[in-house]
Amino acid sequence: MQRSGAATARPMPIQTLLKWSVAVAVVTIVLKTLAWWLTNSVGLLSDAMESFVNLASALFAIAMVTIAQRPADEDHPFGHTKAEYFSSGFEGLLIAGAAVAIIWAAIRRFFEPQPLQALDWGLALAVVSSALNGLLAWRMMVAARQHHSIVLEADARHLFTDVWTSVGVVVGLFLVKLTGWVWLDPVLAIGVALNILREGTRLAWRSVDGLMDTAVEAEVREQIDRTLAQFAHHTIRFDHLVTRRAGQRRFLDVHMHMPASWTLGRAAALRADVEQALMSEVPGLRASIQLLPTDVEAHFNDPEDPL
Incomplete structure (x- = not known):
């Protein structure tokens, strides 16, 4: 079965990327904290606090x-892949907590x-830190x-939020410099806090949704x-096709109907070919195929999905 070069390229290991996330978080904490210390800007302070959340999230994600x-x-028996959803949920809660702290500090400064x-x-320091976060x-x-990792997606979306946060802070402080309106800070x-609170809520919901055995993504289906x-x-x-996902793993249950006159060996050989083709097309897929004669129907509450 032919597959594209992009699909067969070996991706960087998840833990390696998360370690890079930890390193970048430490660097951006230093840069943003220095920027806040130099300017006394509560906007830059809020940006620095989000980088602390990035660091805690990346460390928890590695675990x-x-x-x-x-x-x-x-x-x-089905593995431990759902542990990834706890990471994204934890990250969402951390983001929400940081947002509340930022709002409190901003109201006092107002x-x-x-x-x-x-x-x-x-x-300048805020721009450099944003560039690092954006690239990562x-x-x-x-x-x-x-x-197909929700841990990496959650961390990436959080970093993108951090980038847009920094962009907003930079634009706002530039306006403060031009106008002298200190209340803008x-x-x-x-x-910024309301924006990251929205992202934190979305991440927490995705974590809960993933723990409820949702179907595989549309492209995987x-x-x-x-x-x-x-x-x-x-x-x-084929009919009665049901899918679910758990972290990076994908699961499939399906009935395969064939002539009743076939020998068990012939039927099992065909099933093995189907399983191999499925696993080659969708890495990490675990397929469970039940063999049935053509004239036998299995009746479940799930609707049929003939192919």
């Missing part, structure tokens, strides 16, 4: 990915405005699609349907 990669055992200093240096976020999002910080269609003809048909 959860390590657990998720453990092999199946007697107590967890009623007790203070002059800003050394804005040129502060803006882009690389992690690419890898998240390759690995806390207003900007509140806007298309790959499955296309593969089964290669084997379906007037004597072979």
Whole structure:
């Protein structure tokens, strides 16, 4: 079966990317904290606080990915891949907590405005840290699609949010410098907090949704349907197809109907070919195929999905 070069390229390991995330978080914490210390801007303080969240999230993600990669055992026969959802949920809660702290600090600054200093240096440091986060976020999002990893996707989306946060802070502080309106700084910080609160809520919901055994992604379902269609003809048909996902793993249950006159060996050989084709097309897929004679129907509450 032919596959594109992009699909067969070996992606960077998840843990390696998360370690890079830790390193970048440490660097951006230093840069943004220095920018806040130089300028006394609560907007830059809010930006620095989000980088602390990035660091904590990346460290927790490494722990959860390590657990998720453990092999199946007697107590967890389907593996530990759902541990990834705890990481994204934890990250969402951290983001929400940081947003509340930022709003509190911004409200106090709004009623007790203070002059800003050394804005040129502060803006330059914020731009450098944003560039680092943007580059890492882009690389992690690419890898998240390759690995089907919610951990990498959550971290990448959080970093993208951090980038847009920094862009908003830089633009706002530039306006403060032009206009002298110091009150823009806390207003900007509140806007940043509301934005990251929205992202944190979305990440937490995705974590909860993933723990409820959702179906595979639309593109993965298309790959499955296309593969089964290669084997379906007037004597072979598939129905009662059900999918679910758990972290990086994908699961498929389907009935394969064939002539009752076939020997068990012939039927088992065809099933093996179908399973191999499915696993080749969708890495990480675990397929469970039940063999049935053509004239026998299994009745479940699930609707039929003939192919």
